[in-house]
Amino acid sequence: MPQETTLTAGPPVVPRWSGAQYLLLRNVWVHKGHGPWTMALYSIFEPILYLLAIGVGIGRLVGDIEGVDVGYAAFVAPGLLATAVMNSALHETMESAFVKFTFDRFYRSVLSTPVSLTGVVVGEVAWSVLRGLISGAGFLLVITVFGLVSWPWALLSLAGTVLVAFAFGGAGLAVTTWIKAWHDFQWVQLVLLPMFLFATTFYPVTVYPGPVQVAVELLPLYHAIQLLRSCALGDLGPDLWVSVAYLTVMGVLGLVVARWRWARILLH
Template sequence: MSGHSERTPEPSLVPSAPLLRVIPVGSYAGRARTLVLRSALAYRRAWLAFVSGFFEPVFYLLAMGQGLGSLVGQLPGPDGAPLGYAAFIAPGLLAASAMNGAVFDSTYNVFFKLKYSKLYDAMLATPLGPVDIALGEIGWALLRGGLYSAGFLAVMGAFGLLTSPWAVLALPAALLVALAFGAVGMAATSFMRSWQDFDLIQLAIMPMFLFATTFFPLEVYPRPVQLLVECLPLFHAVELMRGLTTGAVSAGLWAHVAYLVVMAVLGGVVAIRRLGTLLLR
């Protein structure tokens, strides 16, 4: 995925690329895209599961925007201007679904392939290395997440919830969110021993989904809780997304972007190193 061709014969030809310096030599064959192709093939048989992923946030938007919205009326938006409830939660749902999809792909799916179907063991018997696997899986998760996000943005547009041209940037923002959570999720998976440990992931994901300003603004909390919520990664994803879709764009958004970029890099480095030691014992 880092620009060299399918036919690159030597796995360790690019020692100058900064990312590859932290990677054990011989663990990258530059063929991560074959993994993406495999995932696409596998999903062609489960197209219903694939398509259904698109509907989940749409159901939430319909139910919450319409039903709950009728209970609360308007809320203050990011820049203080009043905002309809549907327009308030839609970017939150977009960020949350990018998170959920990426975490699911990089934890349950990867763990299953790692421990049960032994898929990666079979791949490592070919020229592919652990880095190809990590990049391929993350690449697929991004592709899938990107399609879902584009679909959800289209629905938002149809409901008239996109009021600013900045909303165009919501798609790359969703990809960044997915990348950050996918990288951290994969790093976490490499430490998992059994399915029991996945409760911990649920324990991290669910509170974020519920409390990171997805459904109600930060102002409902007392100040100490606000500080806590502001540390959550999903909070930054939601605020970034809400700024873009409502057009309340300020330099402050860069802070959210920076948070997510740091997350992606740290998660990615840990994931690649851990996968290497796990797969090439």
């Protein structure tokens, strides 16, 4: 009589991104007491002040600007939208991630569960995208009420905020791996503040001389502003797709570097 063969089941195959959805749900649950519109209000308060003070207030004194075919407030609003989305995404993958790692020991605890390291990285970036989307929705609602963007283009701009949040969320989670103490965030602000001021938030890139234009066009916030400004104003030219490609590559590289760096920190 033939001898029966006993098959021993091996460990289940778990996707590399396992647990990303659970980390995302955990972050949503932790912040559920604030509510989406409360989070949006916190994120857009400062940009709205800039819009009122500069876009509306100073805009009355500026008049027509060469290369700008719309009112000054309508030109500035998408730049402030991009800034609000960037700040929301970076907050979740930088300051918040730093606290989770340094003080809460959160990530080491999570890795003792079936959640994989890739799941942690993907889940945190997904949460930053959701936060950016909430901030973008709140800001878009305000500028639409102000009449600075029409509803069809507002919906297209809302889709653009997802890509902007993804790009900065991935980059922020990667950069956080080099942050050792709170004072290191001053270096981050040293980069973000000049980028906010010079990346065409308040005026077109054509005001700069040629070599400076090239430098400005390399800034990630410049491409975020170009994407959302093109969407908000309905200017869907070839430059839009350059910004889409730039931000997509930035987000993917951020994920790859973040996965590599967090593996060195958490698994050794």
